[in-house]
Amino acid sequence: MRTLCITSGKGGVGKTTLAINLGIAIARAGRKVLLLDGDLGLANLNVLLGIIPRFTLHDVVRGQRSLAQIIMPTGYGLDLVAGASGIAELADLGEIERQNVIKSLQGLSGYDVLIIDTGAGIGDSVLRFALAADEVIVVTTPHPTSLTDAYGIIKAVLAQEAKPLKLLVNSVASAAEARRIADRLTSVTDRFVHGTLECVGYVPLDPLIEKSILAQKPHLVLNPGAASAQRIRETAMRLIEGREEDFRGGLGRFFKRLLGT
Numbered sequence: 001m002r003t004l005c006i007t008s009g010k011g012g013v014g015k016t017t018l019a020i021n022l023g024i025a026i027a028r029a030g031r032k033v034l035l036l037d038g039d040l041g042l043a044n045l046n047v048l049l050g051i052i053p054r055f056t057l058h059d060v061v062r063g064q065r066s067l068a069q070i071i072m073p074t075g076y077g078l079d080l081v082a083g084a085s086g087i088a089e090l091a092d093l094g095e096i097e098r099q100n101v102i103k104s105l106q107g108l109s110g111y112d113v114l115i116i117d118t119g120a121g122i123g124d125s126v127l128r129f130a131l132a133a134d135e136v137i138v139v140t141t142p143h144p145t146s147l148t149d150a151y152g153i154i155k156a157v158l159a160q161e162a163k164p165l166k167l168l169v170n171s172v173a174s175a176a177e178a179r180r181i182a183d184r185l186t187s188v189t190d191r192f193v194h195g196t197l198e199c200v201g202y203v204p205l206d207p208l209i210e211k212s213i214l215a216q217k218p219h220l221v222l223n224p225g226a227a228s229a230q231r232i233r234e235t236a237m238r239l240i241e242g243r244e245e246d247f248r249g250g251l252g253r254f255f256k257r258l259l260g261t
């Protein structure tokens with residue numbers, strides 16, 4: 001199972017929107033996908049999907065539910081673990097709670113891809129998710145503060161571990177603008193920090209995406225023929241390239257890395 005962590009330096013750049021739509025594209029390509037809301041305090045994957053969760057990861061941490069019991073189908077071919085303020089405590093879970101989470105994974109298998117939507121910034125829990133995941137996808141827009149903050153999170157992750165990072169440029173006016181931004185960020189990353197940054201795609205600025213948020217229905221479902229939907233599908237295919245066998249860890253390995261056990 002692959003674990004993909006979708007993150008950003010600055011908030012509001014499209015992480016949640018992209019996590020859902022990439023997840024749908026990956027599910028439609030025949031993979032079994034689980035979406036995990038790792039956004040602290042501002043958990044909103046379920047809101048964008050129009051779902052009201054009965055249980056969240058907080059119930060797992062407290063030992064009251066197993067992960068399998070809190071997973072909800074979204075109706076779009078992929079499943080969801082709703083976010084919770086409980087995730088904020090992951091950095092300082094006690095031994096009993098750690099064991100609750102690890103135990104909760106028993107009997108849960110069959111997923112090919114786990115997509116984690118993190119909060120923004122370089123807080124402790126965002127970094128934990130990024131370091132525990134196989135792949136980190138940094139989302140940026142062309143906005144100068146988004147670019148500066150993207151570099152901030154890239155530096156923060158690479159300072160801990162030299163892992164290959166991926167870049168997804170959102171809300172661009174053209175392919176040329178996306179290329180310019182990707183070139184700028186990849187060249188500073190190559191020059192100043194240890195590690196690599198590879199651009200995996202771009203998504204145009206599209207008012208239909210904003211409308212899909214208001215409708216609480218995924219863009220790929222409402223507007224499958226839009227050019228932006230096509231760019232999302234292409235990015236999704238790039239993200240699942242390579243051999244599945246290279247990602248054998250499963251949910252267990254991910255949560256053990258996350259919790260530092």
Ligand SMILES: Nc1ncnc2c1ncn2[C@@H]1O[C@H](COP(=O)(O)OP(=O)(O)OP(=O)(O)O)[C@@H](O)[C@H]1O
Binds near residue numbers: 011
């Ligand atoms: N390519 C796009 N074109 C137009 N609007 C977009 C695009 N991508 C995202 N948006 C809009 O930007 C807003 C923020 O998106 P989203 O909530 O996905 O960002 P986020 O990075 O998850 O935010 P947060 O950091 O608060 O969790 C939403 O209203 C969404 O509709």
